Amino acid sequence: MASSKGNAFDFGLFKKLLSYTKPYQVRMYFVAISAVLISICAVLRPIYIEYAIDEGMQPKDMDNLIYYIGLSLLVLLGESIFQLLFIYFANWLGQQVVLDIRAKLFKHMIYFKMQYYDKSAVGRLVTRAVNDIETIASIFSQGLFMIISDLLKMLVIAGVMLYKSWQLSLIVFAILPFILYATRVFQQKMKVAFEEVRTQVANLNSFVQERVTGMKIVQIFSREAVERKKFNEINQKHMKAWNKTVWYNSIFFPIAEMVTSITIGLLVWYGGLRAAQSDVITIGLVTAFIQFSQMLFTPLRQIADKFNTLQMGMVAANRVFGILETEARIEDKGTHLLSGIKGDLSFEDVRFSYVQDEEVLRGVNLEVKAGETVAIVGSTGAGKSTIINLLGRFYEIDSGTIKIDGVDIRDVQVASLRSEIAVVLQDVFLFADSILNNITLNNPEISEEDVVAAAKAIGVDQFISSLPNGYHYNVKERGAMLSSGQRQLIAFLRAYVSNPSILVLDEATSSVDSNSEYLIQKAINKITKGRTSIVIAHRLATIKKADKIIVMEKGQIVEMGSHKELLQVENGHYRNLHEVQFAANQEPA
Incomplete structure (x- = not known):
């Protein structure tokens, strides 16, 4: 230099x-x-x-x-x-x-x-x-x-x-x-x-x-x-x-x-x-x-x-x-291509830190069977979203192994890996473009007819069609012309039309109104059926039907089980979270 x-x-x-x-x-x-x-x-x-x-x-x-x-x-x-x-x-x-x-x-x-x-x-x-x-x-x-x-x-x-x-x-x-x-x-x-x-x-x-x-x-x-x-x-x-x-x-x-x-x-x-x-x-x-x-x-x-x-x-x-000359790329030496995967996931003693010597995940072990819906809950900073970041290889783990269908994700081509995973984030980012292009992200394999059919299937078509120019409505920078609930619906539809093998919902219903949440819950039930899904949520009411609920605290899994099983644990983390939220919902206006 x-x-x-x-x-x-x-x-x-x-x-x-x-x-x-x-x-x-x-x-x-x-x-x-x-x-x-x-x-x-x-x-x-x-x-x-x-x-x-x-x-x-x-x-x-x-x-x-x-x-x-x-x-x-x-x-x-x-x-x-x-x-x-x-x-x-x-x-x-x-x-x-x-x-x-x-x-x-x-x-x-x-x-x-x-x-x-x-x-x-x-x-x-x-x-x-x-x-x-x-x-x-x-x-x-x-x-x-x-x-x-x-x-x-x-x-x-x-x-x-x-x-x-x-x-x-x-x-x-x-x-x-x-x-x-x-x-x-x-x-x-x-x-x-x-x-x-x-x-x-x-x-x-x-x-x-x-x-x-x-x-x-x-x-x-x-x-x-x-x-x-x-x-x-x-x-x-x-x-x-x-x-x-x-x-x-x-x-x-x-x-x-x-x-x-x-x-x-x-x-x-x-x-x-x-x-x-x-x-x-x-x-x-x-x-x-x-x-x-x-x-x-x-x-x-x-x-x-x-x-x-x-x-x-x-x-x-x-x-x-x-x-x-900055070398900051994810190492992409994998040769394996994912195709027609079942969706089995496993985290084996995974450790990770954003800042050196300050671990965010401390030896996480997790098994998710194909087709299961797994919910992850815990306090802010517990490491919930980090698991998602590591699954898509947006960050590299410090040690341990993450596998999909028994294959180490480091042996999979990054593009192939991410093409099988769809993520809906809490903070939805939309480009200053049409709704259609924000959903397809200019993927030529996804037609407008596919998008309309998917929108009808999850009940979003009516809201989009009511906008000027419908699916060609320009949402402006960061989707400023839409409400947070509408942006969330667009993001969900974007994930849905990509037909992922693994679906990730990261606080996907935390910032939407009751009507939008109803539409998303309806879509969740449809898209997660027979598909491996990971749902991260603060609101426990949205994850009661999950096959497995994982409770995280300070980068570790402290509890695991169904909604009913975890409620039976005396002084359990999940039970305490549930009681706090239930009490808050019962407070008089």
Whole structure:
């Protein structure tokens, strides 16, 4: 990774970036050829101006004057055409490269284990995938190729200047080290400044995204003033980071402009004296050298500016490659494909911790027979939802074994494993899309007719059909246009149409109204019939008919049995939970 300690450039990182241009070598060559032709045209213009003055204006030869002015115009036209082609293809290449990187980054991110997202701010990841990658494009469109073109132009100009007059060249070259030194210092300072800018942009994005997403909480608890104050603090830091770059620009460019003016003054003074004394240096040559010096110094100033762009792109690339090089995927070395499974489940001495040395599951042993409905209850933090996370391999167990039909899930391909398990969560996430697409998740194997038939089977069709556009109703971001109960019904239908071998309901009825709960209970009875089902619930009334109830406490199974069996246990955990809930339900209004 690139250092952020002020090193001007990271060639290792740059080499990684250039590897993405390999499929587009032909256009790379075209850009390079255009750069060479631009340099040749740029050098020819001052030379033709010199000839126009010395061989046309001074001897008053109109033919030569028109001839060389005509050549100058032709060269200028050619330079403009090559510049157009150069800019177009450089930009095209930049956009193609970021298209490939963005696709690779998204593909990489969607396979990360949930633990990565638990520890990563969404706003920062969005910044990496959108803002930072777009900044990488500027490396090619405004940075790398522009710098190479300018350097080539400067090299050609320096060679021509030495050939034309070593005395005038020395004047220009004597000033050059001051420009180079100032440019070098400028680059180093801007490297650090732009690192800070990108950090503050990520902080700003993260803060705004979280507050917009949680705006309801902000307003419910009247935290507008507090959040505004926090935002202003972050915004100030962002402004200060940018102001650093403004300050460095404010120092560098006036210095560069002053040095350029001094050089022109020295050329006019020395060249004018020599031109008056002898024919070795002519007025045309002095004029050409003034143009040469400007063409030499201006790219230097532009290179510094373009190097800023390049640095911003490199900082962004460093952050993007940081994610691309992160190994946070679930190891998918399984070769077994699940097909037509019965649904036997077993947990054998399973231990797991989200944070090292803080076990959430402590040696869980559990057998679920095919077709059984097993309910898991317990207090918050007992490890109920963790069991579900491990069954679908969203997290890796620390030790022990989880098997489906006697096969270790680590020996099963992850996609195959998850295709056999459907999960309905308490916190339903819906995309800003139609109800139909939220149910099928764009699976071409599930038709609209299948969805409608499934909705009718569980009694949800009437509610969906009553919405504008029915199954094509756009629920907006996170399903904001639906109630929590309606979102839950959509999530249940989504699980139902996938026809899973194993069904998981994680607090699926905890946040719905009585009518929605009735519909879901009806659907549960239908979908769980003959299918292995795991139901996690706080409300014990919804799990009385379960074949087996498991009671968890502090990451361990403390009781197991049917509803009736567990009620018979003196001072049992389940019995105590049942009595507390029963008493709460009996309290007068």
